[in-house]
Amino acid sequence: MRIQYRRLRRRCEAVLSTLRLEPPFSLEELCAHLSALRGRPLHLLSLPSGVAAAGVCGLWLATGTDDxxxxxxxxxxxxxxxxxxHEIGHMLFDHPTLDMPGDPALPGRLVDLDLGLARHLLARTDYTTRQEQEAEMLASVLRTVAVRPEDSRPAESASEWEAALGLSRVP
Known part of the structure; x- marks a missing residue:
């Protein structure tokens, strides 16, 4: 198992090295770089509520012109x-199309995209396949090695929380 983990991590690090993007970088910088490398726009959109309710938390859709x-x-x-x-991991590994799980009407709920143009459609639902493990590991490698957090400052300081909870005196 440990050897498989190391092999998988090495494959992910090799994919990361092909980006030729010096870490650390932001998610937005990564997306802009990928868009330039692939010669096509990369759009980040929230899932429609019906799709999320079906158990999907992420999805990559590649058409002939856009990601x-x-x-x-x-x-x-x-x-x-x-x-x-994770979805960018699928993109970088160029994983082939998978059948959509569950609800056959699921693709029709994705805004106004012409799904007839789709070359890749990957739904993120479990991590048992090699493709899902690759995408998950690459997401983890990107997160820990390359992508800097947008704002590493905590939303509230500890003293503000303590004051709000009545655990400390406010001067």
Missing amino acids: YVFYEQQTSRPHQEHIIL
Whole structure:
């Protein structure tokens, strides 16, 4: 198992090295760089509620002209970023199209995209396949090695929380 993990991590690091983007970089810089490399726009969009309710938290859709990464809206910003990085992992590994799980009407709920143009459609639902493991590992490698957090400052300081909870005296 440990050897498989190391091999997978090395494959992910090799893919990361092909980006030729000096870490650390922001998610926005990564997306702009990928868009330039692929010669096509990369759009980040929140998943429609019906799709999210079906159990999908991320989706990559590649048409003949654009890439679309959909992510769960009702989660934390770090989780949203991880979902986006996971879908970018599918993109960078150039994973082939998978059948959509569950609801056959699911693709029709994705805004006004012409799904007839789709070359890749990947739904993120579990991590049992090699493709999902590759995408998940690449997302983790990107997150820990390359992508800097948008704002590493905590939303509230500890003293503000303590005051709000009545655990400390406000001067």
